[in-house]
Structures are given as C-alpha cells and as structure tokens.
Amino acid sequence: MKYKNFYIENYGCQMNISDSDIITSILLNHGFILSENLDKANIILLNACSIREKAELTLKKRLEQLKFCKKNKKIWIGIIGCFSKEIKNFFCKKKMVDFFVPPDSYREIPNFIYYSIMGMQYLSYIKKRNETYADISFVNVKTKQNNKKITSFLSITRGCNNMCTFCIVPFTRGRERSSDPDSIIKECKRLYKNGYKEVTLLGQNVDSYLWIEEKNMNQNQKNVVDFSKLLDLLAKEIPMMRIRFSTSNPHDMSNKVLEVISKHKNICKHIHLPVQSGSNKILKLMNRKYTREEYLFLVQQIKNIIPECSISHDIISGFCNENEQDHQDTINLMNEIKYNYGYMFSYSPRPGTYAYRKLKDNVPQHIKKKRLQEIIDLQRKHSFYRMQEYLGRxxxxxxxxxxxxxxxxxxxxxxxxxxxxxxxxxxxxxxxxxxxxxxxxxxxxxxxxxx
The missing domain is CATH 2.40.50.140 (Nucleic acid-binding proteins)
Known part of the structure; x- marks a missing residue:
C-alpha cells in the first residue's frame, strides 16, 4: 500500500498516551510507518477526549485547521479514543473525518485505514467488552532528539464501574476489567530490558484492580490478585524499575496498598487522590461514594504510613447546585491538606452523563470562573509552601x-x-x-x- 505514514496527536489524559502506544505498536506490526512530522504523514490520528469540554473544543479547532491540508494532498483523518456520540455525529455532518475507532476496536484500526483509503466504510460490529490489550508489547520509538523514552504508561484496567454523575468514561470506555497480572509483569520486565526506567500503571481507578483465576475447580481454589498484591509482585520482580500509578479513587484505596508502597523503595511515594469537592452535599450529588470526613481520614492514613508521600488532587468547581458554602468547604479542605499540586477545572456538562440528564447546570459561568480562580490561587500558594520543604534536601x-x-x-x-x-x-x-x-x-x- 502506498500511503503508510501515520501521525498521532493526543487530546486528554495519560490513558490516551498509553492508548497511542498501543495503536502505534499495532500499526508498526502491520507495516505502517510512524512519522513525527505531520507534513510527512498521510494518515492522521487524533486521540480524542470527551471528559472535559475544553478538550473537545480544542479537537474541533484542530480539525478545522486540518481540513485545509486535505485540499493540498491525500490524507485520511481518523478519530480514536474517548469520543462521545455527539462529537461523532458533529464530525459526520461536517464530513471532516474518514473513520472513527472506539477504545475496544484498536486491533481493527488497520482495516479502518485500508477501507478508508479505498474509499469505503469499515464498521467493526464485534464489541470486545473484555478487551485489555494485555498482549500488546509497546515499541520504544526514538524521539526527535534521537533519544529513546525511559518512562512508559501501562494500562492495567480499562473502563470504570463508579458511575460518577459528571463522568462519561463508563459510556465511552465501558465497564471495568483488569489485565492478567502475569501479562503485566511480563510487559514491565520487557520494558525494563528495553531501556525503560519507570512505568506508570494506569486505570480510571487502579485501586479496584482485581484478577481472579480458578486454580482448581473441584476444590474451589482461586488465585486472587488485588492491587496491593500486584504492586508487591512488581516491586519484587523488577527491583531496579520505578513504579508509579494513577488514578486512585478514595473509596477503594486500602491500608494494604499504603503498606506495600511504604515497604518498597522502587514504588514512588506519590498518590494522585482526586477529591472533586470538599462538600458532602456535592460529593453525594457527584456519586463519589465517600464523605469529606472519610477522605480526610484517608489522607491522615497516608501521612501516617508513608510520611514522605506527596499528594495531588482533582477538583471541579461550580458543579450543579454548588453554593458559596460548598465552595468554602472545598477551600477549607485544601487549607487542611495543603496538596503538593493539583488539576483544577470548572464544571462543564458532558452529554450522556447522569448530571447532564437529571441535574441542572445552575451555577453561572462567571461564578464558576471566580471560584476556580480562587482554587487555583490557593493551590499555587500551597504548592510553593510544599516545595519550600525540600530546600537543602x-x-x-x-x-x-x-x-x-x-x-x-x-x-x-x-x-x-x-x-x-x-x-x-x-x-x-x-x-x-x-x-x-x-x-x-x-x-x-x-x-x-x-x-
């Protein structure tokens, strides 16, 4: 086939970066050629994110730019990853995109490309709800500076069962499923052998990782590997490799995980612990399954078991029905914890979610922006305070x-x-x-x- 150069752009989270590595490996194994230069590519893949409105708006602007490229040379554009039905319909009407590949169909991506080049449409009707891509080995591609990557992301779970009312992930990535621990250990060993020095284990909620294997059906024996056991196995099997993980849901994190982190030097002492809000009322509306008090107790447990641990957060300002007292609850929680850093957003309704269908987006935009700025300013102050603790160390x-x-x-x-x-x-x-x-x-x- 004449047109084999492909180029990938990411719009979203670490999971998207991991997915791009999976897609790159699949395409390279099918004879395609990765290009780091957009101008040299005939196949342009945009790894979409529907979690935040801003990511979708950025994607729309990018496609407006790329449509002019189509007038000058033969290129085929595909949207992959976490896209909603609404954004697919939007681009179908605009006739700007040649194919769409959802997260459970990445193995089929060569067919999507082949059929598009032939001027035909390819539809994958096989829904692989148990797909984990556990057998895909990442290829270490050199960067523009001719340096191999030394850090990698590895998805150990895909999908999510939590059903937070603001989140579209269960609808775009499906229900939660975990990869075989043996395949995870094997891939991490392969990564280390190929020059990687650090791996970040990924999942919408890594702490709910669970693998159950029937060892002896007659005797009802099972091999159960939860997240704490997986971390312990990895740390022992590859003691010279740094291990990180993200993201943790507070209601699933256990002391067993904390004790394993404390025990092993090569498990990094950082936990990303999204709180989203400091108000119990808002947490309940978000269906977050923990209270402010439970969250603060967990933070204290982290500090007790891993005193040197850094903690980061996600916070959403201006969620449905949030009043000034709810906002102040978040501010007070931040003052109590003094996070090392965080990711802060104002709420934007995502079509398909419970909040979009059942709750009113009734906080005015200017109030959302004001509250978000207060949160950002406070976090900047806390980040500087935490950084000062490292002086002289x-x-x-x-x-x-x-x-x-x-x-x-x-x-x-x-x-x-x-x-x-x-x-x-x-x-x-x-x-x-x-x-x-x-x-x-x-x-x-x-x-x-x-x-």
Whole structure:
C-alpha cells in the first residue's frame, strides 16, 4: 500500500498516551510507518477526549485547521479514543473525518485505514467488552532528539464501574476489567530490558484492580490478585524499575496498598487522590461514594504510613447546585491538606452523563470562573509552601531530558513526582543523580549535583 505514514496527536489524559502506544505498536506490526512530522504523514490520528469540554473544543479547532491540508494532498483523518456520540455525529455532518475507532476496536484500526483509503466504510460490529490489550508489547520509538523514552504508561484496567454523575468514561470506555497480572509483569520486565526506567500503571481507578483465576475447580481454589498484591509482585520482580500509578479513587484505596508502597523503595511515594469537592452535599450529588470526613481520614492514613508521600488532587468547581458554602468547604479542605499540586477545572456538562440528564447546570459561568480562580490561587500558594520543604534536601532524580527553558540543564523527577532541574554534568538521560535543592518555584525544584 502506498500511503503508510501515520501521525498521532493526543487530546486528554495519560490513558490516551498509553492508548497511542498501543495503536502505534499495532500499526508498526502491520507495516505502517510512524512519522513525527505531520507534513510527512498521510494518515492522521487524533486521540480524542470527551471528559472535559475544553478538550473537545480544542479537537474541533484542530480539525478545522486540518481540513485545509486535505485540499493540498491525500490524507485520511481518523478519530480514536474517548469520543462521545455527539462529537461523532458533529464530525459526520461536517464530513471532516474518514473513520472513527472506539477504545475496544484498536486491533481493527488497520482495516479502518485500508477501507478508508479505498474509499469505503469499515464498521467493526464485534464489541470486545473484555478487551485489555494485555498482549500488546509497546515499541520504544526514538524521539526527535534521537533519544529513546525511559518512562512508559501501562494500562492495567480499562473502563470504570463508579458511575460518577459528571463522568462519561463508563459510556465511552465501558465497564471495568483488569489485565492478567502475569501479562503485566511480563510487559514491565520487557520494558525494563528495553531501556525503560519507570512505568506508570494506569486505570480510571487502579485501586479496584482485581484478577481472579480458578486454580482448581473441584476444590474451589482461586488465585486472587488485588492491587496491593500486584504492586508487591512488581516491586519484587523488577527491583531496579520505578513504579508509579494513577488514578486512585478514595473509596477503594486500602491500608494494604499504603503498606506495600511504604515497604518498597522502587514504588514512588506519590498518590494522585482526586477529591472533586470538599462538600458532602456535592460529593453525594457527584456519586463519589465517600464523605469529606472519610477522605480526610484517608489522607491522615497516608501521612501516617508513608510520611514522605506527596499528594495531588482533582477538583471541579461550580458543579450543579454548588453554593458559596460548598465552595468554602472545598477551600477549607485544601487549607487542611495543603496538596503538593493539583488539576483544577470548572464544571462543564458532558452529554450522556447522569448530571447532564437529571441535574441542572445552575451555577453561572462567571461564578464558576471566580471560584476556580480562587482554587487555583490557593493551590499555587500551597504548592510553593510544599516545595519550600525540600530546600537543602538531597533528592534522587531520574533524568528524563533537557529542561525546556534551558538546554544547559537536565530535568527529571524525584520519588514524589516533583520536577527537578539542575546543571548538566557527567550524566545522561536515564541515569539517576543526587541533587541538592537550592531554590524552588511553585512548580519546580532547582538544585545542583552532589558530587
């Protein structure tokens, strides 16, 4: 086939990046060629996200730009990933997209491309609700700087059963299913052998990971692997590889997981723990399955068992029926915890969700923006406070590349997932360096090598 160069752009979360690695591996194994240059590609894949309205708006703007490319050369555009029925219908009407590939049909993507090039439509009617892509091995593709990647994302669960009222994931990615632990361990070992130094285990809710294998049907014996056991197995099997994970749902995180993290040096001391709101009323409307008090107790458990652990958050401002007291509950919770960093958004209704169908988006836009800005300003203050705690400390840093602001500096992350920059000397990407912290911003630790 003449047209085999493909290019991928991501719009969304870490799960999308992991999915792009899966798609890249599938296409490379079918003879396609990955291009890092959009102008050299004939097949353009846009990995969509419907979780936030902003991601969909960005995708629409991007497609408006790409439609002019179609006038100048032969290109085929496909939308893959987390897209809603509404956005599919929108692009179908505009006739801007040649094919759509949902998360459970990535194995079929070569067929979608072949048929599109032939001017035909390909529809995959086989719904693989148990698909985990556990047998797909990632290919380590060199970057523009000719450097191999040293960190990777690996999905261990797909889909979600939580049914938060604001979230579309259960409708775009389906119900939750877990990958075979043996396949996860095998892939992590392969990644390490191929030069990766760190892997981040992914799931909409990694803590609900569960694999049950019937060992002896007659004796009713089962091999049960939960998330704590999986972490323990991985840490022991690949002791030189850093292990991270995301995302944790507070109502599923257990002390067993915390104790395993505390026990192993190679499991990073950072937990992303979305709270979404500090108000019990709003948490209930969101169907979050925990209270403010339970969340604060969990944070205290984390600090007790893993004192050096950093904690980050997701917060949504302006959810349905949120009043000023609800907002202040969130502000007070932030002041009590003082997160290391976080991801903050104003609520945008997502078609297909319970909140879109049953609840009123009744907080005015200007109030949402005002509350969001207060949350952002407070988090910036807390982030700087937490960063100041590292002054004078020596941090073990995995070097990931050159600093974007100064190519005479390396950047990397410590075990708490905090960015560290320091002057280049001796080391290479993928090395560990011990760095003494001399200065900080609210987002970056700045140091010098300990020699």
């Amino acid at each position: 020596v941090e073990e840093v995995l070097i990931e590349g050159e600093s974007k602001k100064n190519n005479q500096y390396w950047y990397g992350r410590n075990t708490q997932n905090l960015i560290v920059v320091f002057p280049k000397k001796f080391f290479n990407i993928g090395d560990y360096a011990y760095v003494k912290i001399k200065n900080t911003t609210s987002a970056t630790l700045i140091g010098e090598l300990c020699i």
